[in-house]
Amino acid sequence: MSTINKxxxxxxxxxxxxxxxxxxxxxxxxxxxxxKTVRSTIAKGVIQSIELPPLPEGVTIVDYQDIPGKNxxxxxxxxxxVFAEKNISHYGEPIMLVVGPSKEMxxxxxxxxxxxxxxxxxxxxxxxxxxxxxxxxxxxxxxxxEAKKTxxxxxxxxxxxxxxxxxxxxxxxxxxxxxxxxxSIQAPYYVKNAVIDTLSCKPEDVRIIQATVGGAFGGKExxxxxxxxxxxxxxxxxxxPIKLIYEREEDMEVTTKRHPxxxxxxxxxxxxxxxxxxxxxxxxxxxAFLGLSSVVLSRAMIAxxxxxxxxxxxxxxxxxxxxxxxxxxxxGFGAPQMIFAVEMFINHLAKDLNEDVHDFRLxxxxxxxxxxxxxxxxxDPILMPEMIKKACQISGYHKKKAxxxxxxxxxxxxxxxxxxGCGFTGSGEADHIKAKVKLRKDExxxxxxxxxxxxxxxxxxxxxxxxxAEVLELPLEAIHFANPDTDIVPDSGPTVASRTAMVVxxxxxxxxxxxxxxxxxxxxxxxxxxxxxxxxxxxxxxxxNGDAYPAYSWGVNVVEVSVDPASxxxxxxxxxxxxxxxxSLDDNIVIGQADGGTAQGVAxxxxxxxxxxxxxxxxxxxxxxxxxxxxxxxxxxxxxxxNPFAYxxxxxxxxxxxxxxxxxxxxxxxxxxxxxxRVSKIPATPEYxxxxxxxx
Amino acid sequence: MVRHRIPVTLxxxxxxxxxxxxxxxxxxxxxxxxxxxxxxxxxxxDAPLLFCFNLEALKYVKEENAFIKIGSMTDLETLLxxxxxxxxxxxxxxxxxxxxxxxxSTLSGNIGNASPAADSLLALYxxxxxxxxxxxxxxxxxTVSELILGxxxxxxxxxxxxxxxxxxxxxFTQTCFVKVGGRRAxxxxxxxxVGCASVENNVxxxxxxxxxxxxxxxxxxxxxxxxxxxxxxxxVKQNVNxxxxxxxxxxxxxxxxxxxxxxxxxxxxxxxxxxxxxx
Numbered sequence: 023m024s025t026i027n028k029x030x031x032x033x034x035x036x037x038x039x040x041x042x043x044x045x046x047x048x049x050x051x052x053x054x055x056x057x058k059t060v061r062s063t064i065a066k067g068v069i070q071s072i073e074l075p076p077l078p079e080g081v082t083i084v085d086y087q088d089i090p091g092k093n094x095x096x097x098x099x100x101x102x103x104v105f106a107e108k109n110i111s112h113y114g115e116p117i118m119l120v121v122g123p124s125k126e127m128x129x130x131x132x133x134x135x136x137x138x139x140x141x142x143x144x145x146x147x148x149x150x151x152x153x154x155x156x157x158x159x160x161x162x163x164x165x166x167x168e169a170k171k172t173x174x175x176x177x178x179x180x181x182x183x184x185x186x187x188x189x190x191x192x193x194x195x196x197x198x199x200x201x202x203x204x205x206s207i208q209a210p211y212y213v214k215n216a217v218i219d220t221l222s223c224k225p226e227d228v229r230i231i232q233a234t235v236g237g238a239f240g241g242k243e244x245x246x247x248x249x250x251x252x253x254x255x256x257x258x259x260x261x262x263p264i265k266l267i268y269e270r271e272e273d274m275e276v277t278t279k280r281h282p283x284x285x286x287x288x289x290x291x292x293x294x295x296x297x298x299x300x301x302x303x304x305x306x307x308x309x310a311f312l313g314l315s316s317v318v319l320s321r322a323m324i325a326x327x328x329x330x331x332x333x334x335x336x337x338x339x340x341x342x343x344x345x346x347x348x349x350x351x352x353x354g355f356g357a358p359q360m361i362f363a364v365e366m367f368i369n370h371l372a373k374d375l376n377e378d379v380h381d382f383r384l385x386x387x388x389x390x391x392x393x394x395x396x397x398x399x400x401x402d403p404i405l406m407p408e409m410i411k412k413a414c415q416i417s418g419y420h421k422k423k424a425x426x427x428x429x430x431x432x433x434x435x436x437x438x439x440x441x442x443g444c445g446f447t448g449s450g451e452a453d454h455i456k457a458k459v460k461l462r463k464d465e466x467x468x469x470x471x472x473x474x475x476x477x478x479x480x481x482x483x484x485x486x487x488x489x490x491a492e493v494l495e496l497p498l499e500a501i502h503f504a505n506p507d508t509d510i511v512p513d514s515g516p517t518v519a520s521r522t523a524m525v526v527x528x529x530x531x532x533x534x535x536x537x538x539x540x541x542x543x544x545x546x547x548x549x550x551x552x553x554x555x556x557x558x559x560x561x562x563x564x565x566x567n568g569d570a571y572p573a574y575s576w577g578v579n580v581v582e583v584s585v586d587p588a589s590x591x592x593x594x595x596x597x598x599x600x601x602x603x604x605x606s607l608d609d610n611i612v613i614g615q616a617d618g619g620t621a622q623g624v625a626x627x628x629x630x631x632x633x634x635x636x637x638x639x640x641x642x643x644x645x646x647x648x649x650x651x652x653x654x655x656x657x658x659x660x661x662x663x664x665n666p667f668a669y670x671x672x673x674x675x676x677x678x679x680x681x682x683x684x685x686x687x688x689x690x691x692x693x694x695x696x697x698x699x700r701v702s703k704i705p706a707t708p709e710y711x712x713x714x715x716x717x718x
Numbered sequence: 719m720v721r722h723r724i725p726v727t728l729x730x731x732x733x734x735x736x737x738x739x740x741x742x743x744x745x746x747x748x749x750x751x752x753x754x755x756x757x758x759x760x761x762x763x764d765a766p767l768l769f770c771f772n773l774e775a776l777k778y779v780k781e782e783n784a785f786i787k788i789g790s791m792t793d794l795e796t797l798l799x800x801x802x803x804x805x806x807x808x809x810x811x812x813x814x815x816x817x818x819x820x821x822x823s824t825l826s827g828n829i830g831n832a833s834p835a836a837d838s839l840l841a842l843y844x845x846x847x848x849x850x851x852x853x854x855x856x857x858x859x860x861t862v863s864e865l866i867l868g869x870x871x872x873x874x875x876x877x878x879x880x881x882x883x884x885x886x887x888x889x890f891t892q893t894c895f896v897k898v899g900g901r902r903a904x905x906x907x908x909x910x911x912v913g914c915a916s917v918e919n920n921v922x923x924x925x926x927x928x929x930x931x932x933x934x935x936x937x938x939x940x941x942x943x944x945x946x947x948x949x950x951x952x953x954v955k956q957n958v959n960x961x962x963x964x965x966x967x968x969x970x971x972x973x974x975x976x977x978x979x980x981x982x983x984x985x986x987x988x989x990x991x992x993x994x995x996x997x
Contacts, residue, residue, distance in 0.1 A: 058756070125759050269757060588988035589898040589909075629901060633975075640975040648900035708898075709981040 024672045026492050027662075029610035032484045033498070034234070034477065046206050046233035049193050051263040056125050057084075057256055058132050059266075061276065062106060062115040065144035065345040065637030069108050069117070075134035081127055084256040085118035091222030095248045096215055102311035102348065104220055104251045110139065112310035112345050113637040114276040119252060121260050144345035144637055148284060148305050151340040153316040155323060157566035159397050160334035162290075165299030169290035173374055177287070177363040178703045179686075181632035182280035183641075184352055185649050186478075188236025190277060191267025192249055196257040202229040203250050208242040209516030210474050210506045216247035217254045228254070232505045235478035239622070240351035242478070243518050244314050245277050274642045278350030279632065281306040281318055283359035287367045290334070295375045297386060299334035302326050304360065308341040309348035315341040318349075320447055322356030324395055324570045328364040329406060329439040330383070331392040337566075346637050351518060353619070357442060357683045358626060362704060365438045365687030370700060380420075383439065384410075398569035401558065405663050406439065406576055409600040412661055413437065413578040417598040422582065426695055432585040436691030438684040439578055443571030444667075444676035445521040448561035451572075457525060457553040458512035461490070461533040464546055469494060469537065471503040472510055475526050476517040480678055481611035488607060489527050489671045493534035512550070520676025523607055524573065524667070529553060531671035556669055573667045575680040576602040581624060581688040582656075585696040590708040590715070592628045592693055594656040597685075601660065604667040604675030616660040616681045623685020625650045627704045628693065722767040728775055728881065731768060732854045735877045740768035742879055744791055745822035747815070748831040771822070776881060779803065788883040790826035790849075794838070797825070804885055806893040806914055807841040813897045814838065816904045826880040832866045835931040837897060839866070840912040842883070843938045844926040850882035859884070868934050890914040890924065892996065896989050900976060907931045908977035909985050913993035920950050922997065932971040932986050939968060951997035958994055962987050 037043040062069075074083060086093050086105040093107065094100045106115045117137065122128040166172065192205035201221065207213055210230045217228045230250070235242065253266045268277070283306045290299040304322050308315035323339045372382035388394075390404050414420055414437075422435045445451055460472040469490055477483040487501040494501075504510075514526050533551040540547065561568040580598040585591070597620050606612040629648055632641045641647035666673020690701045699714040723740065725731040734740060741763060743749055753761040770776070776791040779800045786802050797803045798811045798820065814820060814837050828838045829849065841847075842862045849865060851858050851874065862883075865873050874880070894913045899905025909931045916924040925946050929937045942964045946954055954961070971982035 125756055129756055129759060588896070588992045589985045591898060593902070631900070645906060646975045648905065651901055651903045653903035654901045708985075709978055712981050712984050 024492065024605070026488055026672050027606040027609045029608050030484065030488065030498065032481060032611070033487060034483060043234050045188055045236055046191055046193055046204055047267050049204060049233065051193060051195055053262055055121050055123050055260060055262045055264045056128050057119045057121045057253065057264050057266040058128050059116045060118045060120060060132065060135055062110040062113060062117060064110055064139050064141050065113045067110050067139040067141040069106070069110065070138045070140050073136040075131055077131060078127055081120065081122035081131050082260050083118050084121060084259050088255050088259045089220055090258065091220045094219070095251055096219040097244055097247065097313050098316060099312040102248065102313055104248065104255065112347055114347060115310070116252065119256050119266070121256050121264055146344050146346065146637065148307055148342035148344065150343045152308065152312060152343045153319060153341040155320060155339045155566065156337070157323070157396065158336050159393065159395060162299045162301060162334040162336040165334040166290045166301070169298065170293050171291050172288055173291065173371055174286065174288035175367055175370055175702065177285045177366055179283045179359045179362055180705055181282055182352060182626050182630055183274060183632055183647055184239040184241035185644070185647065186237030186239055186241055189268040189270055189273040190242065190246060190249060191265070192246070192253050193263065193265045194253045194257045195263040196261055199223070200227045200229060201254045201257050202231065203253060204231045204233050205246055205250065206235050206242060207232055207246040208235070208238045208476050208478060208518060210476070210508050211513040212244065212516055213247050213250040214508050216251050220251040221254055221258065229507065229509045231507045232476050234505065235476055238478040239353045240355065240518065241277060243351035243516060245350060270644065271642045274647065275639050276347055278313065278348055280352040281308065281315065281349040281356070281359065283307070283322070285359065285363035287363060289367070289371055291375065295377055297332055297371065300327060300332050301336045302338070304337070304339035306341055306356070306359065307344055307346070307349060309344060309346045311348045312341060312343070313348050313350045315349060317447065318351070318356040320566070321443070322360040324443065324447065324566070325357045325360040326364070326395045328361045329388055329441050329576065330364070330368065330386040331388040332386065333393070335395055337395065346634055347639065353622065354679045354683045355519065357679065358623065358686060361438070361440045361683045362627070362686045362690065366690060366702065369691055387439070394570065396566050396568060396570045400574070402573060402667060403665060404576065405602050405665050409576065409578050409602060409663055410439065413580050413598055413600045416659055416661065417580040417582070417596070419580055423695070432587055432696045433583070434692035434695030435580065435582045436688045436693070436695065437578065437580045438688040438691065440684040441574045441576050442520060442676060442680040442683055444524050444573045444575055445571060446519050447570055448563055448568070449555065451521070451525060451553055452555040455515040455553065457515040457529060459514045459526060459529040459533055459551050460512050461530065461537055461549045462546070463537055465544055467543055468500050468502060469496065469534070471501065471530060472512065473514040473526055473530065474506045474508070474511050475514055475522050476506065478517065480615060481608060482517060482522050485523055485607040485611060486527055486530050489531050490534045492672070493531050494538050520575070520679045523674045524670040524676055525553060527607070527671040527674055528669055572669060573604070573675045575604065575675045575677065577680050577684050579620065579684040579688040581685070581692045583689060583692040583696055585693065585711070590711040592706070592708070594624060594654070594689065597624065597656050597658045599658065599660045599681070600663065601677070601680060602663045602665045603677040603680065604670050605664055605673035606662050607672065607674050609662065612662060612677050613660055615677050617658050619681025620658060620685050621650055621655055623682035624689045627686030627689040628706045629654070631705055631707055720766045722769065724769040724772055726772045728773055728852070731770060731773060731879060732852060734768055735879060736854045739765050739876050741765045742768050742770055742830065744770055744824040744827035745793065747819050747823040748827060770879070784887050786885045786887060788825060788885070790880045790882055791824060794820040794823050794825070804841070804845060806844065806895060806912060807838070809893065809895040810837050810841045810912065813895070825883050829862055829865065829880060830872060830874065832868070832870050832872050834869050834934055834936065835907045837907055837910055837930065839936050840895070840910060840928045840930055843928045843936050844912045844914050845885050845888060848884045849880050850884060851878045852881045853877040863938065866935060889916070891916045891918070894993055894996065898985055906976060909982045909989070911986070911989040911993065915997055917951060917997055922947055922949055922951065922954065927990060927993065929969070929986050929989070932969045932982050937968045939965060954994055954997060958991050961994065962990060965990060
């Protein structure tokens, strides 16, 4: 067994800690101009008039009329405009940029722009479906007809804000016809492809460079394409270098969030009190434009039974369009909503059926060889029984559960079991991403990873460099991995979907292997590798049938809480986690992902509140949008199980999202125990707990 | 042309205040945030600023007869660690903001900002704190509770500055501070409570309760407190519902981005009840 998991200092840690690291806002270019976005102040309506003040010399207005190509940000659906033309679909929708040589001048013009609207009645409820998906497994209809009884519940989840440390932004320059954008991004080629469409230009006229990213969590997957397109249009018109970086409040008010959801689940129960079939409806609020929402919906639907096997399923889902800020990618990508619903549902079913929850869940736990929700196969070993035992042992789960259930002390312990599909859904990797990597060796026998993977703090640089070093039997110092620049690196895909270690890392390992086999000391060598889907994978996107993912990572979270009797504030006392990520490529980095993921996942379940009033988000700064501080964060204990995956480098699977998706149900189940009420909504805030306590 | 001033003596500061209207900045942890602008641009103040953080003469904590006197430019972190700081005030400061904010923020700033959710005011109201206010011609005293008129509104005149916080020495057999915020540190209160009491020979001799963030101004009902004195703790505990009923006319919270009125009222009641139950 490889010892690659042995931790090394993160390669960029010194520069980050010392303050030497440059982020996009630290770049300075001679003659820099500044851009500020003029935004709608209504949720829905039509622009009637725009009144501009006289523009001082050097100040330029950039709007939809300046777009050489299509006024749409290239994503999956073409419904998201670069700039609003006449119609306004959400509060804060970008209408134009004011660009000028100083912030004072830009601000002065900005303050004098007057826009009048014909307001229309906005829609905030989940009633306008724009995408609906549907799939079945087995024969749910018969199972429901033959059921002894059926039980149905609805679960709701709220917004979540990524709250990355560094807000979104780019600095752009123009040289002849060529646009160069340096930005805080997760997907350099997404931005490049979007800009090409908007400018209607040649691919070689757009260059995207990733600046060191101060956190992303999915928030910098698709949204930067919008800013990138706007800035590219401005560069073409103004012909000066321009900085477009959001302020924290602007970022929080207008960038994509985690989709609020409403999930209804109905189970058919047989004579033995087992679940024979489940019908689910997954509704997610897409906001004003679809963006990636349909993909988020499909990931949620595919997680319809999470870590359990149910033989008969009917899964329906809708993306609803509302007049709110578009929702989008966020670590977990639909799975946190679904896994919350599944875990609560299993718990509530066991209670309704007077079954021991633990035993009831074990009876339904997925095993190797079982059919997945989409009738694919769990091919690899599933270590969950051992992992669950371990989690129970280190947390004292059974003893504490018995104690807290019989005590009035408002303490609780909750456990969640879950999986996360690694990489893009279905044939996404093979059909859409088609990842390519390039490894280059120079005369000094140093090896350069030329890939589009982004290190946003999660450790992609260190882990991928370790993979190359290990294969090549070179010291880490002989491996280099610069921030991606689309003029240099091939498209190895976006840094999303827990795919980087497994998919890109796998390609890096194969390329390194090839260099190793043909090693010529002192001579430059270049190797290219492209993604090949494992032969066993079959997927039909139209029917959601087959293997949705090449591999699954698995996890168990246990969360212990106490609830204050006077204020109903929840204190998270301890968090225990057990994960199977295939093979850890660096234990400290995986533990870092685990601690951060659980913090974000648990906080999603009880702490982080975001609401809108008339389409305007109320919590728009880090004072009002509450994320956990070090004082709120409980002690964590994490155990990793080795379960190497044949196609991952050294057996690695995904780790980034897995650690988030189980946090919310674990804390919600613990809270249920503490207050002896059923939780069906997150975040389970004190305000919500009060409603539950008052509903006696 | 806006001219900001950074005086080093109180006399200088008072002279400036006599000339024109200034916004007085002590630590700036409220005002700088309230007036923030696009990064790299100066904050958007509509009046010139009088930065008072260099008034070294106003940085002290001393004991004088029956009073603790705190210079108005003394930062909260100093107060947190000072031996003369009253216990209940120390408990409150300990949970306020973050260490970095406490290092520059002041009690006088908290008073001047007059936020209904200010935590230090809970202790100052409960301790019957007064402030010394100076202008070039006059020195006057006011209780903290009389100085604060409403959210962000004080009775401070344009030419005046708070120079000292005067806290009568008091001793209690028990004190309690409960802060209910969105999280356990660095949070603005949804509701917070201070309770101080002296119980001697099973008789309540002194009791004070203050609640923030449930009305336009902090709540302290001395009429109710008086009614509880000379009673036994058990008499009070049996009478909790009537006491809450008496407070209910004052507890008039609102919905906002941090919480809602039902929860604020529910929790305020529970905190009063919990404190009375500890007597």
